[in-house]
Amino acid sequence: MEKVRETARGAKQASYELGLISSKVKNKALLAMAKALEVKAGSILAGNKKDLAAAKGLSPALVDRLTLNKDRIRSMALSLRAIVSLKDPVGQVINSWIRPNGLRIQKVRVPIGVTAIIYESRPNVTSDCIGLCLKSGNACILKGGKEAINTNRAVYRVLKSAAVKNGIPAGAINFIDSTRREAALSLLSLSDYIDLVIPRGWEGLIRFVQDNSRIPVIKHYKGVCHVYVDRFADLKMAREIAFNAKVQRPGVCNAMETLLAHKDIADKFLPEMIRRFREADVEIRGCSETCKIVKGLKKAKEADWSAEYLDLILSVKVVENLDAAIEHINHYGSRHSDSIVTGNKANALKFLNMVDSACVYANASTRFSDGYEFGFGAEIGISTDKLHARGPMALEELTTYKYKIFGNGQVRK
Amino acid sequence: MEKVRETARGAKQASYELGLISSKVKNKALLAMAKALEVKAGSILAGNKKDLAAAKGLSPALVDRLTLNKDRIRSMALSLRAIVSLKDPVGQVINSWIRPNGLRIQKVRVPIGVTAIIYESRPNVTSDCIGLCLKSGNACILKGGKEAINTNRAVYRVLKSAAVKNGIPAGAINFIDSTRREAALSLLSLSDYIDLVIPRGWEGLIRFVQDNSRIPVIKHYKGVCHVYVDRFADLKMAREIAFNAKVQRPGVCNAMETLLAHKDIADKFLPEMIRRFREADVEIRGCSETCKIVKGLKKAKEADWSAEYLDLILSVKVVENLDAAIEHINHYGSRHSDSIVTGNKANALKFLNMVDSACVYANASTRFSDGYEFGFGAEIGISTDKLHARGPMALEELTTYKYKIFGNGQVRK
Numbered sequence: 126m127e128k129v130r131e132t133a134r135g136a137k138q139a140s141y142e143l144g145l146i147s148s149k150v151k152n153k154a155l156l157a158m159a160k161a162l163e164v165k166a167g168s169i170l171a172g173n174k175k176d177l178a179a180a181k182g183l184s185p186a187l188v189d190r191l192t193l194n195k196d197r198i199r200s201m202a203l204s205l206r207a208i209v210s211l212k213d214p215v216g217q218v219i220n221s222w223i224r225p226n227g228l229r230i231q232k233v234r235v236p237i238g239v240t241a242i243i244y245e246s247r248p249n250v251t252s253d254c255i256g257l258c259l260k261s262g263n264a265c266i267l268k269g270g271k272e273a274i275n276t277n278r279a280v281y282r283v284l285k286s287a288a289v290k291n292g293i294p295a296g297a298i299n300f301i302d303s304t305r306r307e308a309a310l311s312l313l314s315l316s317d318y319i320d321l322v323i324p325r326g327w328e329g330l331i332r333f334v335q336d337n338s339r340i341p342v343i344k345h346y347k348g349v350c351h352v353y354v355d356r357f358a359d360l361k362m363a364r365e366i367a368f369n370a371k372v373q374r375p376g377v378c379n380a381m382e383t384l385l386a387h388k389d390i391a392d393k394f395l396p397e398m399i400r401r402f403r404e405a406d407v408e409i410r411g412c413s414e415t416c417k418i419v420k421g422l423k424k425a426k427e428a429d430w431s432a433e434y435l436d437l438i439l440s441v442k443v444v445e446n447l448d449a450a451i452e453h454i455n456h457y458g459s460r461h462s463d464s465i466v467t468g469n470k471a472n473a474l475k476f477l478n479m480v481d482s483a484c485v486y487a488n489a490s491t492r493f494s495d496g497y498e499f500g501f502g503a504e505i506g507i508s509t510d511k512l513h514a515r516g517p518m519a520l521e522e523l524t525t526y527k528y529k530i531f532g533n534g535q536v537r538k
Numbered sequence: 539m540e541k542v543r544e545t546a547r548g549a550k551q552a553s554y555e556l557g558l559i560s561s562k563v564k565n566k567a568l569l570a571m572a573k574a575l576e577v578k579a580g581s582i583l584a585g586n587k588k589d590l591a592a593a594k595g596l597s598p599a600l601v602d603r604l605t606l607n608k609d610r611i612r613s614m615a616l617s618l619r620a621i622v623s624l625k626d627p628v629g630q631v632i633n634s635w636i637r638p639n640g641l642r643i644q645k646v647r648v649p650i651g652v653t654a655i656i657y658e659s660r661p662n663v664t665s666d667c668i669g670l671c672l673k674s675g676n677a678c679i680l681k682g683g684k685e686a687i688n689t690n691r692a693v694y695r696v697l698k699s700a701a702v703k704n705g706i707p708a709g710a711i712n713f714i715d716s717t718r719r720e721a722a723l724s725l726l727s728l729s730d731y732i733d734l735v736i737p738r739g740w741e742g743l744i745r746f747v748q749d750n751s752r753i754p755v756i757k758h759y760k761g762v763c764h765v766y767v768d769r770f771a772d773l774k775m776a777r778e779i780a781f782n783a784k785v786q787r788p789g790v791c792n793a794m795e796t797l798l799a800h801k802d803i804a805d806k807f808l809p810e811m812i813r814r815f816r817e818a819d820v821e822i823r824g825c826s827e828t829c830k831i832v833k834g835l836k837k838a839k840e841a842d843w844s845a846e847y848l849d850l851i852l853s854v855k856v857v858e859n860l861d862a863a864i865e866h867i868n869h870y871g872s873r874h875s876d877s878i879v880t881g882n883k884a885n886a887l888k889f890l891n892m893v894d895s896a897c898v899y900a901n902a903s904t905r906f907s908d909g910y911e912f913g914f915g916a917e918i919g920i921s922t923d924k925l926h927a928r929g930p931m932a933l934e935e936l937t938t939y940k941y942k943i944f945g946n947g948q949v950r951k
Contacts, residue, residue: 141868141892224913228902237924238894320924341754341925362947369949455554477942479554481651489641489945498950499941500637511650511733511938512754513925525924528912529890532902534775536782537911 126311132266132299133318136239139296140264144236146292148213151260154291159205161287162252162280166198172279173248180272186376190246191273201252201280204503208256211502214521215262229531234524236262238320241312242505243334245270245326251280255298257505259288261523264297266319268312270326271304278302313338323506323518328433343518345509347433348378348461350491353450353476355467356387360394362488363466367398369490370464372405376435378507379462379484379494383430383440385450388414391443395419399441407437414443430457447472451479458482460509462494483509483516539724545679545712546731549652552709553677557649559705561626564673567704572618574700575665575693579611585692586661593685599789603659604686614665614693617916621669624915627934628675642944647937649675651733654725655918656747658683658739664693668711670918672701674936677710679732681725683739684717691715726751736919736931741846756931758922760846761791761874763904766863766889768880769800773807775901776879780811782903783877785818789848791920792875792897792907796843796853798863801827804856808832812854820850827856843870860885864892871895873922875907896922896929 162169173193180188217234224230240263242254251267258265269277281300289295301308313322316339324334324344331344352370354363370381386394391414399409399419409415410425422441429440430453444450454463464486465476473487484494494517496504501519508514514522575582586606593601630647637643653676655667664680671678682690694713702708714721726735729752737747737757744757765783767776783794799807804827812822812832822828823838835854842853843866857863867876877899878889886900897907907930909917914932921927927935 141894145891222913224911228906230912341923343925359947365947365949373950473944478558481554482940484941484943486943486945489943489948490950492950493641493943493948494941498637499643500635510754512756515938516941525928527895528897528907528929530897530899530902530906531886532899534772534778535902535906536778537786537903537905 126308129301129308129311130315130318132301133239133312133315135296136264136266136299137318139294140236140238142294143259143264143297144215144262146262148215150292151213152209154288154293155205155209155256155259157291158256158284158287159202161283162198162202162205165283166195169193169198169276169279169283170195172275175275176273183272187246187272191248191276193248193276197249201249204249204253205256207502208260211260211520213260214524219526226535227533228535231529231531232526233529234521235527237523237525239264239266239318240523241266241268241319241322241340243268243309243312243322243324243326243330245330246273248273248276248280250325251277252284253503254505255281255284257503257520257523259293259297261520263523264299266299266301266312268301268309274302274304309333310337313340316340325506343506343508343510343514345378345459345461345507347459347509348380349382349431349433349457349459350379350461351383351385351454351458351463352381352491353385353444353454353463353465354387354390354394355447355465355469355472356389357469357472358387358390358394358466359468360390363394364398364401366464366466366488366490368401368405370492371402371407371439372437373490373492375437378433379491380435381439381491382432382434383442383457385442385444385453387447387450388443388445391415391418395441395443402439405437407439410438410440412442415441418443433459447475451476454480454482460511461507462486462491464489464491483507539720542714542721542724543728543731545714546652546725546728548709549677549679549712550731552707553649553651555707556672556677556710557628557675559675561628563705564626565622567701567706568618568622568669568672570704571669571697571700572615574696575611575615575618578696579608582606582611582689582692582696583608585688588688589686596685600659600685604661604689606661606689610662614662617662617666618669620915621673624673624933626673627937632939639948640946641948644942644944645939646942647934648940650936650938652677652679652731653936654679654681654732654735654753656681656722656725656735656737656739656743658743659686661686661689661693663738664690665697666916667918668694668697670916670933670936672706672710674933676936677712679712679714679725681714681722687715687717722746723750726753729753738919756919756921756923756927758791758872758874758920760872760922761793762795762844762846762870762872763792763874764796764798764867764871764876765794765904766798766857766867766876766878767800767803767807768860768878768882768885769802770882770885771800771803771807771879772881773803776807777811777814779877779879779901779903781814781818783905784815784820784852785850786903786905788850791846792904793848794852794904795845795847796855796870798855798857798866800860800863801856801858804828804831808854808856815852818850820852823851823853825855828854831856846872860888864889867893867895873924874920875899875904877902877904896920
C-alpha cells in the first residue's frame with residue numbers, strides 16, 4: 126500500500142507547518158469550511174444517496190445513522206463553527222520556571238503531530254474530526270467505514286478544498302479512499318509518520334485496531350456503567366437518575382448497564398424502579414436477591430455483570446454495602462462512568478475516590494460523560510485508557526507538550 | 539507463571555488502598571526506608587558480593603555500574619529522602635468548573651495504579667523506582683536484570699520490610715524473583731492488573747518490552763541528540779556547549795551524537811572544535827564538507843546520522859542553513875534533546891518551535907535533559923514517546939487524572 130504510506134509521509138511533513146499556523150488562520154479556514162458544507166450540500170447528498178442505495182441490507186438503526194439531509198449537514202456546519210469559538214490549546218505555556226544555573230524551562234503545549242481516525246458509519250465524524258484536528262494543529266488521516274465511503278469522500282472533498290483555499294497545507298487533511306482492510310493495516314504500521322490512532326466504532330473495530338497497531342492507540346472498548354443506590358439515597362432522585370441513565374439513550378457507551386442497590390433500601394427501592402423500567406420495555410436480569418424482591422424476573426448470569434448491552438436490558442444486583450458496590454464496579458466495570466446516589470457525603474467521597482473510572486458521579490446520571498456536556502464544546506472520543514487522555518477527549522487531549530529551554534551558554538558540571 | 543499473575547493481582551488490590559494513603563504516612567515510610575538502607579547495608583553488600591563474583595565476564599564499565607559500597611548505598615538513601623521533600627501530586631485538583639445545569643466537575647490527579655519497571659544493571663534503580671512509585675501512590679512491580687538479582691533482592695527486602703512496618707500495604711511493593719525471560723513475558727501479558735510498563739536499559743531490552751507488551755509502555759529507544767551551531771552563534775560558547783554535550787558523559791542518552799554547523803561559520807568553527815575533540819580522544823566522522831575543512835577525518839556513512847554511539851564518537855555535518863538543520867534533526871533524530879547555539883532570537887525560536895523533540899534548547903548543553911537538572915528532584919526515566927509523558931519523568935508523570943462530578947439529581951434531557 127505505497128499510496129497509504131505516501132499519504133502518511135505527506136501528513137507528517139504538513140504537520141510541522143500546521144503546528145505553527147495561527148489561531149486566526151485556522152479559525153478563518155474553519156468558518157469557510159462550515160460555509161462550504163452548506164453551499165455544497167448537494168454534492169454531499171448525492172454521495173449519501175449512493176451509500177443509502179447500497180445499504181439495503183443494513184438495520185433501520187444503521188441506515189438512520191448513515192442518512193444525511195440538509196438539517197444534518199447544517200448541524201455539521203454548526204459544529205465546525207462551535208470549534209472556532211473554542212480556545213486554541215497550541216502554544217499555551219503550561220508551566221515555566223528558572224533553574225539555579227539560570228536555565229529557563231518552559232513546558233509548552235504542542236500538537237501531537239499526525240492523528241489517524243479509523244471509524245464506522247456516522248458521516249458527521251468526518252467533519253468533527255477534521256475540525257478538531259485542524260484547530261489543535263494536528264494533521265489528520267481519516268479512514269471511514271465502507272458503508273459511508275461515498276458520503277465521507279464528498280464531505281472530505283468539500284472541507285479540504287475550502288481549507289486549502291484558506292491557507293491550510295494540503296497534507297494536513299487526508300482521506301484513505303479505500304474500503305480494503307489492507308489499507309487500515311497499512312496505516313497502522315506507519316509509526317514513523319503517524320503519532321496517534323483513535324478508533325471509533327464497535328468493539329470489534331477497536332480490538333482490530335489495538336491488536337494490529339504499531340502506533341499508540343487511545344480508545345474505549347466498552348462502557349459498562351453503573352449506578353449504585355446507597356442506603357442514604359433519596360430514592361426518588363435515585364429512580365430519576367437510574368431511569369435516565371438506562372433509558373434516555375440506551376445505545377451509547379455512557380448508558381447504565383448494571384444497577385446496584387444497597388440491601389437496606391432494596392425492598393423499598395426496587396419494586397417501583399423495576400415497574401417503571403418494565404413500562405419502558407426494559408428487560409431486567411436480576412441477582413437472586415433481586416429476583417426474591419420482584420417476582421418474574423429473568424435471572425442474571427455471570428456474563429451479565431460485564432455485559433455492555435447497548436440496548437433496553439439492565440442487570441440489577443443487591444449489594445451488602447458500599448464496599449461491595451465499589452468492589453463490584455472495579456471488578457466488572459470498564460472504567461468509563463459510574464455514579465453513586467446518596468445523601469451521605471462521606472460515602473459519596475469514598476465512592477468517588479475508590480471507583481477506578483474516568484468519570485465518577487455523585488447524584489447525577491452517567492449520561493453526562495460527553496465532551497459537549499463537560500463543556501469542551503466538542504468531542505473526538507472518550508478514553509477508558511489511563512494514559513495520556515482519560516474520559517471525554519477534545520482539543521486539549523489532542524495535544525502533547527515539549528520543553529523549551531533557554532540558556533546563555535550553560536554546560537553540565 | 540501463576541506466581542507472577544498472583545503478584546500482579548495483589549498489586550492491583552493494594553493499589554486501591556495505596557492511592558488513598560496520606561502524604562504524611564508515605565513520607566514517614568520513605569524516611570524509615572532510607573534509614574533501613576543504611577542500617578542494613580551489610581545484607582545489601584553481601585548480596586552485591588555474590589553478583590560481583592558472578593560478573594567476572596562482564597566489562598569493567600558494567601562491573602562498575604553493578605558495584606555497591608557504603609557511599610553508594612548512602613546516596614540511595616539520600617535519594618529516598620529527596621523524594622520525601624517533593625510535593626505529592628496525588629489529589630491535586632487540576633481544574634474545576636460548574637456547568638449551567640449545576641454539575642460541579644473536578645479534574646483530579648490520581649495514581650496510574652500498578653506500574654511495572656523492567657530494567658538492567660544499576661541497583662539504585664531498585665530503590666529510586668520503589669520510592670517514586672510509593673510517593674506517587676502507585677503499586678510497583680520490579681523486574682531487574684539477572685546480573686544484579688542478589689543485590690536487587692536485598693535492596694527490595696530491606697525497603698519493603700521498612701515500608702510495611704510503617705503502614706504501607708505489602709502488595710504495594712513487589713519484586714519478581716526470577717531471571718527467566720518467561721517471567722518478563724508473563725508480566726507483559728497482565729493488562730488486567732498492570733497499567734503501565736517502563737523499561738529502562740539498552741535498546742534491545744526496550745524493543746523486547748515494546749514488542750511483547752499488552753500493557754501501555756512509556757520508553758525511549760535512543761537518544762540521538764544534536765547541537766546545531768548557527769551562523770549567528772558565539773563560536774566560543776558553541777565549542778563549550780558542544781564539548782560538554784559530547785564529552786562530559788558520553789554513555790548516556792542525552793549526550794550529543796551529531797554536531798551540525800552552518801556552512802558560513804564552518805571554516806572558522808570546525809578546525810578548533812575538532813582539534814579539541816581529538817585531544818579528548820573523540821573519533822570524528824565527518825560529512826564530505828567537514829572532511830574538506832579538516833583533513834584526515836573518517837568519512838561518515840548514512841548509518842552514522844542515526845547512530846546512538848554512547849561513546850567517544852561524533853558525526854559532524856555542515857548544513858546549508860537553519861531549515862536544513864531542522865530537517866536533518868527531524869529526519870535522523872530520536873525526538874529526545876536537541877540544541878541550537880545562536881545569538882539570533884528569531885532563529886532560536888524557529889528551532890525550538892520546529893524541532894519535534896521532547897527537549898529543545900537554545901544556547902545550552904543537551905546534557906540537562908534529566909529529572910534532577912529540571913528540578914523534579916528525581917527521575918523514573920525519560921520518554922521519547924509523545925503520549926502521556928514526554929521528556930524527564932518523575933512524580934507527576936506517574937499520575938493520571940479522573941473526573942469527579944458532583945450533582946444534586948441532574949439527568950440528561
